[in-house]
Amino acid sequence: MLYRVAGQFKTSYEADYALFPVRQDAWLLAFILLLAFVVFPMTANEFVFRALLIPVLIYSLAALGLNILTGYAGQLSLGTGAFMGVGAYACYKLVTIFPEMNFVIALAISGLFSATVGMAFGLPSLRIKGFYLAIATLAAQFFLVWLFQKWAWLYNYNTSGAIQVPNIDMFGVTVAGPNATAIVQYYFVLAIVCAITFLAINITRGRIGRIWKSVRDMDIAAELVGINLMKAKLMAFFVSSYIVGIAGALFVFLWRGAAEAALFDIPLSFRVLFIAIIGGLGSILGNYLGAILIVALPVILSTVPRAFGLPISPSMVEHLNIMVVGALIITFLIVEPHGLARYWAIIREKLIIWPFPH
Amino acid sequence: MNAHPAIGPALGQPDASDDGIAKGEVLLKVDNVSLSFGGVKAITDISFDVRKGEIRAIIGPNGAGKTSMLNVVNGFYTPQQGTITFRGVERRAMKPHHAVRQGIARTFQNVALFKGMTTLENIMAGRSVHMHRNVFWQMLWHGPALKEEIEHREKVEEIIDFLEIEHIRRTPVGKLPYGLQKRVELGRALAMEPSLLLLDEPMAGMNLEEKEDMSRFIIDVNQQRGTTIALIEHDMGVVMDLSDRVVVLDYGKKIADGPPDEVKNDQAVIDAYLGVAH
Ligand SMILES: Nc1ncnc2c1ncn2[C@@H]1O[C@H](COP(=O)(O)OP(=O)(O)O)[C@@H](O)[C@H]1O
Numbered sequence: 001m002l003y004r005v006a007g008q009f010k011t012s013y014e015a016d017y018a019l020f021p022v023r024q025d026a027w028l029l030a031f032i033l034l035l036a037f038v039v040f041p042m043t044a045n046e047f048v049f050r051a052l053l054i055p056v057l058i059y060s061l062a063a064l065g066l067n068i069l070t071g072y073a074g075q076l077s078l079g080t081g082a083f084m085g086v087g088a089y090a091c092y093k094l095v096t097i098f099p100e101m102n103f104v105i106a107l108a109i110s111g112l113f114s115a116t117v118g119m120a121f122g123l124p125s126l127r128i129k130g131f132y133l134a135i136a137t138l139a140a141q142f143f144l145v146w147l148f149q150k151w152a153w154l155y156n157y158n159t160s161g162a163i164q165v166p167n168i169d170m171f172g173v174t175v176a177g178p179n180a181t182a183i184v185q186y187y188f189v190l191a192i193v194c195a196i197t198f199l200a201i202n203i204t205r206g207r208i209g210r211i212w213k214s215v216r217d218m219d220i221a222a223e224l225v226g227i228n229l230m231k232a233k234l235m236a237f238f239v240s241s242y243i244v245g246i247a248g249a250l251f252v253f254l255w256r257g258a259a260e261a262a263l264f265d266i267p268l269s270f271r272v273l274f275i276a277i278i279g280g281l282g283s284i285l286g287n288y289l290g291a292i293l294i295v296a297l298p299v300i301l302s303t304v305p306r307a308f309g310l311p312i313s314p315s316m317v318e319h320l321n322i323m324v325v326g327a328l329i330i331t332f333l334i335v336e337p338h339g340l341a342r343y344w345a346i347i348r349e350k351l352i353i354w355p356f357p358h
Numbered sequence: 359m360n361a362h363p364a365i366g367p368a369l370g371q372p373d374a375s376d377d378g379i380a381k382g383e384v385l386l387k388v389d390n391v392s393l394s395f396g397g398v399k400a401i402t403d404i405s406f407d408v409r410k411g412e413i414r415a416i417i418g419p420n421g422a423g424k425t426s427m428l429n430v431v432n433g434f435y436t437p438q439q440g441t442i443t444f445r446g447v448e449r450r451a452m453k454p455h456h457a458v459r460q461g462i463a464r465t466f467q468n469v470a471l472f473k474g475m476t477t478l479e480n481i482m483a484g485r486s487v488h489m490h491r492n493v494f495w496q497m498l499w500h501g502p503a504l505k506e507e508i509e510h511r512e513k514v515e516e517i518i519d520f521l522e523i524e525h526i527r528r529t530p531v532g533k534l535p536y537g538l539q540k541r542v543e544l545g546r547a548l549a550m551e552p553s554l555l556l557l558d559e560p561m562a563g564m565n566l567e568e569k570e571d572m573s574r575f576i577i578d579v580n581q582q583r584g585t586t587i588a589l590i591e592h593d594m595g596v597v598m599d600l601s602d603r604v605v606v607l608d609y610g611k612k613i614a615d616g617p618p619d620e621v622k623n624d625q626a627v628i629d630a631y632l633g634v635a636h
């Protein structure tokens with residue numbers, strides 16, 4: 001009876017458009033927000049913040065960006081890592097050129113850079129699709145990482161070739177750089193991820209979300225209901241790369257603290273793609289589930305055996321991790337293309353009719 | 359015929375009334391159109407017109423060029439020769455989404471729905487051309503975007519009632535049986551509020567009861583909303599019942615054009631349908 005919908009009637013279309021037509025969903029979300037905003041910060045230590053909570057949030061955001069492009073609009077991209085890089089380098093240039101600029105504004109502008117670059121590399125999508133488009137985005141990936149290496153102006157001519165995050169204050173609190181505390185950084189990332197998630201839910205459930213899904217499901221029919229394919233696809237690249245770029249800036253500024261070009265190479269693109277696939281393409285929730293799994297897996301693999309007194313080497317953990325993730329990807333692609341989010345949907349439906357399944 | 363909700367004025371001002379063409383006047387004119395794919399001549403020098411308010415049938419054996427003709431009309435193909443005049447404006451090359459904006463909607467011979475979306479979402483997608491709130495309002499959702507969404511939802515719900523598909527509102531259309539998919543596709547086309555509705559074999563693969571329902575929907579759309587309809591159909595009985603005038607194509611050429619009774623008794627048509635050698 002946990003998920004009883006009886007008695008919850010909708011009397012207007014407006015009520016039908018409430019984010020949580022079923023009241024229990026709202027309770028569940030409130031519970032999760034309570035965990036995220038109160039319980040975790042009160043109980044987590046430095047390790048949990050930096051090895052689990054912060055990366056889960058940032059990877060979720062990157063996967064959310066990719067999911068808008070691939071899961072909603074149906075345009076496969078293998079260039080996510082490079083677009084994250086554009087966001088990170090743009091943010092680095094902004095905060096070093098304009099040290100007085102509010103950091104949130106710098107982040108928002110960094111997103112515009114990655115969105116524009118993403119849209120430019122999305123132009124081939126107007127002529128090619130599927131596998132061929134994926135290859136074109138891969139070209140973007142190679143080109144951009146090469147540019148991050150060669151264009152010394154991007155990293156302010158540091159001899160190391162890497163960008164170092166300076167201390168950045170906001171309203172007297174250090175949010176990024178060597179002096180920032182984990183808890184502040186966690187709250188900062190959490191707030192941004194919540195805000196963008198809220199906006200992304202709204203975009204995907206209205207007119208624009210439907211346009212994207214139409215393009216994904218059958219582009220010819222989409223055109224014949226009056227959808228301008230060019231606008232729809234380019235907007236998907238823009239919005240997606242905007243979110244991905246912000247995720248990239250957070251990735252460096254609020255988590256890694258420093259970065260060189262290689263960080264944004266193909267493995268990062270694939271990690272984000274795997275999160276989106278395992279979590280569920282065409283879902284918002286799935287990005288979080290996928291990120292939790294992918295980030296937590298190596299931590300679990302290295303801590304659990306040790307807790308049982310089994311010695312496990314770091315390289316062993318890495319190999320195990322790759323094997324498990326690979327197996328998961330194959331399983332999900334074959335068995336449940338809608339990913340973990342689909343499992344949640346099934347459980348939720350079961351709970352709604354439980355304990356009377358008829 | 360069962361009683362069912364009216365779809366006329368209830369759907370707001372149908373666009374059909376404000377396309378500037380009076381009932382009975384020419385809405386669409388096709389002049390000397392020829393279309394070929396490489397060596398294959400799909401359409402050869404065809405001319406006909408569709409008058410405002412009528413149901414116009416296009417018939418002919420398989421491969422006669424009927425679907426190609428619709429594809430030319432809605433801008434999917436550009437003919438090598440000839441002109442299309444819609445609402446008094448002549449055009450040559452155009453994108454399908456422009457044709458939609460001018461008031462041409464269609465359904466497909468092989469259902470072309472958005473399979474991963476629900477019935478409601480599919481029909482709402484048909485309203486895309488009438489919705490304008492930009493991405494910033496969409497992000498906020500509450501306010502103008504929600505208001506627009508609800509306005510259009512109301513129109514879509516009227517179509518859902520009219521087509522008697524309330525029970526499948528939330529079902530992903532990929533899971534629906536073929537007959538219902540065809541009905542949802544009609545709903546999506548109606549949501550566009552076209553002044554000319556093109557239907558490519560709307561009853562293909564249906565059983566008798568489904569065909570009767572579909573015929574009833576087509577007549578009601580035509581009579582209550584004043585929507586002009588051009589339809590392709592194989593079932594001669596259906597064509598004779600529904601249509602005001604019939605064009606007959608065979609091997610890409612027009613072989614007859616006129617009221618159903620006349621066309622039915624035309625020797626060339628009888629030969630074409632009996633498969634007499636040319
Ligand atoms: N895209 C295409 N490419 C090549 N040939 C085509 C194409 N579409 C239609 N045709 C050819 O044009 C002719 C008419 O086809 P079509 O318009 O589909 O006929 P109908 O709808 O009357 O059965 C057929 O010979 C068909 O093979």
Ligand SMILES: [Mg+2]
Pocket residue numbers: 424425426467
């Ligand atoms: Mg055909």
